[in-house]
Amino acid sequence: MQTDVVVGSGVRTLLDSRRRSVSRVIWTLILGLFLGGLLTKLSEAFLPESAARDFLITSVAASVGPFELDLAAVAITLGPLVLMLNVLTIVGVGIVAFVARSLI
Numbered sequence: 001m002q003t004d005v006v007v008g009s010g011v012r013t014l015l016d017s018r019r020r021s022v023s024r025v026i027w028t029l030i031l032g033l034f035l036g037g038l039l040t041k042l043s044e045a046f047l048p049e050s051a052a053r054d055f056l057i058t059s060v061a062a063s064v065g066p067f068e069l070d071l072a073a074v075a076i077t078l079g080p081l082v083l084m085l086n087v088l089t090i091v092g093v094g095i096v097a098f099v100a101r102s103l104i
Helices: 009-016 022-046 050-059 088-100
Strands: 059-066 065-070 075-078 083-084
Touching: 009 022, 022 050, 022 088, 083 088
Parallel strands: none
Antiparallel strands: 059 083, 065 075
């Protein structure tokens, strides 16, 4: 029984751009953020008041905007856009990334 071991093949596999397109990474992040938000809302609703609940739902927010576009006939305001990150958001992105990677 002979096994071939190639040194550095793991790094090449992680950096293989043929297997991961930019759109796949963007969709993974979007779906992971949605799953993390769902997990956060569920933990807010069903976990009792405790230090663990506070740790899971405490978030850091970054915001941009509002963006305004005022034309002669139409005025559009978009924003502010807010990105809220917490532990469960990161867990959601990790779960979606794991599932997406296993479906390759």
